[in-house]
Amino acid sequence: MAVPGFLARDRIVAKPGFNRWLIPPAALAVHLCIGQVYATSVYKAALVADFESSLTAIGAIFSIAIVMLGLSAALFGTWVDRNGPRAAMFTSACFWSVGFLVGAAGIATNQLWLLYLGYGVLGGIGLGIGYISPVSTLIKWFPDRPGLATGMAIMGFGGGALIATPLSRQLMSLYDSSYDGTAATTPSGSAVALLFVTFGLVYLVFMMFGAAIVRVPAEGWKPDGFDPSTVKSKALVTTDSVSAANAIKTPQFWLLWIVLFCNVTAGIGILEQASPMVQDFFRDGDASLVTAAAAAGFVGLLSLFNMAGRFVWSSTSDVIGRKGIYMVYLGVGLLLYVALATVGSSAVWLFVLLAALIISFYGGGFATIPAYLRDLFGTYQVGAIHGRLLTAWSAAGVAGPLIVNGVLDTQGTPGELVAGDYRIALFIMVGLLAVGFVANLLVKPVASKWHEPKSQTSPTPERSAAR
Template sequence: MHSFKRYGIAIAGVVFHLMIGGVYAWSVFTKPIAQQTGWQEASVSFAFSLAIFFLGMSAAFMGRLVEKFGPATVGTISSIFYGSGIALTGVAIQVHQLWLLYLAYGVIGGLGLGSGYVTPVSTIVRWFPDKRGLATGLAIMGFGFAALLTGPLALRLIMTIGLANAFYVLGLFYFVVMIITAQFIRKPHPHELPAVIANNASRVSLTNQSMTANEAVRTRWFACLWFMFFINITTGIGLVSAASPMAQSMTSMTAAAAAVMVGIIGLFNGFGRLAWATLSDYIGRPLTYSLIFILDIIMLVILIFFKQPFIFAVALCLLMSCYGAGFSVIPAYLSDVFSTKELGAIHGYVLTAWAAAGMVGPVLLSWTHQILHNYYVTLIAFIIIDLIAMIISIRIQKGFVTNQSVESVR
């Protein structure tokens, strides 16, 4: 019965993330909005960057609310913010007000994203202390795959009922589904976990204590994890933002083939979240993160030296799996290091790295390409920062081994 309950809560978390993950389908709306309003596509695209920024910055505060008031309450807040933000985006389009687009989608929608992103993750980790990687991989995979659901649905709505009305319908749909699923997401009581799982949950963390969020952020462990997460996202989101033009510029890939490739790398982004997170349950989070950075470096080198379209596409796909892995492995990693005492708040704090990387990665790539007319300098920069992150990851990995040796002696 308890096993069924925790899987039911995990499914609710996946559905919840499928709704807010629709933000990744913003590119579907960019051109139609620009055509209908006369705004520049770059101005429309900025609404997405703004939403990601407010996601990362609000997650820290919202993570604390999850610990204080529970995931169902914060999930309800998220459904109100995100649903109303999407609906108000339709109003902004209808009245041709760019500032309202930024307020609606970027700020209000971004606040809904931040509160919604942290709602199920830390809770599901508590329900699956024996399979933390798998559980968070499932939940966050929903966020990665959402664009595959929202993209075709959005296009269909635009064609049948119009652009502004599409946002009204989506806003209502998101609100209803999110507010219902949020009520099923709650923390487990001690008696609801089987004894063997409860014992697993109480194992000593890397820091040998159960830390509060304020205590955790003052440690070097948190600084290292924040930096590694930042580097992983900076590399990944930078490549996502320029995958198609980069492939066409650096290889002989056609625009049509590049468009197909973008869809395929989206699948690797989603599946990578589940695959890497599940792998981390068997080999450990520190080794998993080290392998992610090693694979990143190898694939970035391949992008620089191999010009065959197929090899280039395979390298990008593997890089996107690593990008998705960063999101799904980090919650379980945080629980390994600091325990689950205030995991929601700690996870929220580390998501500020997403806000920073969302600005740095795409801007760095587009700026250097605009000045130098190639992507090589940025790719080399990505290799260097990935090397630094890999060294930090290996040092943390050694810290885990040392801690486990001490515990075995005790």
């Protein structure tokens, strides 16, 4: 599928002298916008009331969006690599914005299916394309620090929720004077519809700014003073190229799929249940030592560690290597989960510390995976390979809540659970992390039979499209 000339990859090849530090803000402009998807809980109660529906029916909007994220990243990854980041960011902006506008129409007309179609399906496609759009470009601009580069962008995805959550509250209280921004009041449906229209328009402008300033490096470009041979000398790092079609035939791809799935499932186990969990762990009879306001503070703290982990741990992987950092995420994460299950209820500060570290590893796992893929498969079609790997995220998004909610349902009634009721769910997560740890240990360099011939790995549309 051809794109209009102004979006074409060859129109955005940077001239010599271009400053590569313009690329991270281009990537952040997209990720800060699409990260809004993690702020949907802020208007969930309003939608339940407006549609006179259930939490499950409204929660499905988020689930559809995340499933569409994984599917569209997998389906359109090769298209993104072929046409370049401007076309991808432009397309993502259109889908994400139209998703909000169609969703707003659904709320305004009380048609839930329109909300599913708009925010869930169309918005989800925008999410998937937007998420992978800057990744391979950043890796090519920062061959000396790929972990730092992808960490910066994917940190933006975590940061998007940090911005959208308080901004949503402030905008909805502006659109509905009876809403004071706290859980004590609920905004009206029309306030949520207006919020969707606002986000649809603001995000469109912001993401188009990213699309306008993004550039790809010229063939053979490298940063001043960068010696590619120093990269090649590191274990597991290749200068060869593997196509996306071939990558999914390698055991390395599926080992990393398992690694990502296990890491994300374990993190979602805490994120999904964070607010009631901290109260349940310190329940004394009917009351909890942790108030509802403090529990909301705990969720905020986890968001900060989720975002910081993406940048800090991914940057650290440039120093200790990708395999090493995943041994930390999965191995140390496993020990932290055991501590949470056994001694986590002994002190609030200990519980908070353990959970915050676990969530920082969850964020780090997302941010480091593109650099791991680049190490193993090269930069040739790393965006498309990353897109296919994100199906692990979709699967974990279903599995994580299923495990936690399924176990807790057998242990008692929400509001009456105590720390011990979480133990089985936490030890299932320990088992998952152990599986991920072994999968990471088994990762070895990709066999040379999967490498592309040296002369055929320039990012030409025809070649990429054919494979």
